[in-house]
Amino acid sequence: MLTIRAANDTDFPGIWTIFQQVVAAGDSYAYGAKTTRQEARRIWTAAPAVAHVAEEGDRVVGTYTLKPNQPGLGDHVANCAYMTHPDARGRGIGGAMCEHSLAAARERGYTAMQFNFVVASNESAIRLWQKHGFAVVGRVPGVFRHRLLGPTDVLIMHRTL
Amino acid sequence: MLTIRAANDTDFPGIWTIFQQVVAAGDSYAYGAKTTRQEARRIWTAAPAVAHVAEEGDRVVGTYTLKPNQPGLGDHVANCAYMTHPDARGRGIGGAMCEHSLAAARERGYTAMQFNFVVASNESAIRLWQKHGFAVVGRVPGVFRHRLLGPTDVLIMHRTL
Numbered sequence: 001m002l003t004i005r006a007a008n009d010t011d012f013p014g015i016w017t018i019f020q021q022v023v024a025a026g027d028s029y030a031y032g033a034k035t036t037r038q039e040a041r042r043i044w045t046a047a048p049a050v051a052h053v054a055e056e057g058d059r060v061v062g063t064y065t066l067k068p069n070q071p072g073l074g075d076h077v078a079n080c081a082y083m084t085h086p087d088a089r090g091r092g093i094g095g096a097m098c099e100h101s102l103a104a105a106r107e108r109g110y111t112a113m114q115f116n117f118v119v120a121s122n123e124s125a126i127r128l129w130q131k132h133g134f135a136v137v138g139r140v141p142g143v144f145r146h147r148l149l150g151p152t153d154v155l156i157m158h159r160t161l
Numbered sequence: 162m163l164t165i166r167a168a169n170d171t172d173f174p175g176i177w178t179i180f181q182q183v184v185a186a187g188d189s190y191a192y193g194a195k196t197t198r199q200e201a202r203r204i205w206t207a208a209p210a211v212a213h214v215a216e217e218g219d220r221v222v223g224t225y226t227l228k229p230n231q232p233g234l235g236d237h238v239a240n241c242a243y244m245t246h247p248d249a250r251g252r253g254i255g256g257a258m259c260e261h262s263l264a265a266a267r268e269r270g271y272t273a274m275q276f277n278f279v280v281a282s283n284e285s286a287i288r289l290w291q292k293h294g295f296a297v298v299g300r301v302p303g304v305f306r307h308r309l310l311g312p313t314d315v316l317i318m319h320r321t322l
Contacts, residue, residue, distance in 0.1 A: 032233030070278065072193030073306040074315075114301060116277065117231065138299015138317045140275060145234045154235075156299045156317060 004100040007051040014060025022083045026147025061088035064097045069114045078110035098132045112160045119144050120153040133159040165261040168212040175221025183244045187308025222249035225258045230275045239271035259293045273321045280305050281314040294320040
């Protein structure tokens with residue numbers, strides 16, 4: 001049974017475990033493998049970002065963070081980043097978090113959501129976001145140094161809410 | 162005679178004057194009209210951003226800030242933002258700052274430059290960036306609330322260095 005909810009301070013150890021493993025792979029996020037716990041905490045949980053966790057029982061198996069993609073005249077557009085624990089993949093947790101984040105974004109008054117950095121080699125993620133209504137609106141050449149593939153394109157994806 | 166150089170602390174009053182006027186127009190940057198001096202200082206000058214000024218005599222007529230567009234595995238790509246004093250437009254200051262920023266980015270080891278938020282109605286800026294080698298690699302619908310035009314598309318532009 002998967003529960004998704006806003007995170008509190010006591011959830012950070014579980015978030016940090018996932019963050020470290022996802023970042024160490026070097027295949028989906030720009031954050032370097034040496035990102036510190038303090039930096040990760042700021043990136044993922046500091047206002048205006050609102051962190052969420054996906055739990056199975058008392059175990060954090062996924063996390064997402066929701067924030068405005070821009071300040072001021074761009075703050076009607078949300079940005080969201082998702083991470084699933086490597087041991088918990090293939091069970092629909094990413095999709096469930098995406099659905100939850102779309103509802104959370106609507107509740108907060110956002111009228112669209114934008115992803116700025118979807119690594120082009122991450123085909124399962126791209127299919128998932130497309131399934132959840134996102135369209136590719138841009139492709140930037142070689143701006144991600146994939147740990148295994150080297151310079152890799154990044155997609156910008158967008159949907160209205 | 163236009164001089165472009167890295168900014169120091171004593172340049173901030175001149176930068177702030179320009180920042181306020183550009184932001185008040187609500188036609189090119191997302192920063193809200195109520196952005197405080199302290200926020201502007203952080204946005205424009207706090208590391209890893211490196212602020213620069215364009216001077217005519219001892220008057221700051223333009224400013225740009227150069228920083229990595231992403232952390233870690235994306236930090237080979239620079240991001241740059243430029244502002245020209247409204248009274249000093251049409252004299253090539255934006256183009257001179259762009260050339261200077263491309264050289265400054267190369268010196269710092271960046272291999273590309275990306276703009277994330279070029280307002281689609283800002284046709285003179287788009288032409289200028291194209292003239293300086295940037296290509297449009299994405300267009301995001303309605304993500305800028307232009308003060309006069311309402312929801313307006315934003316372009317992503319990129320060039321290698």
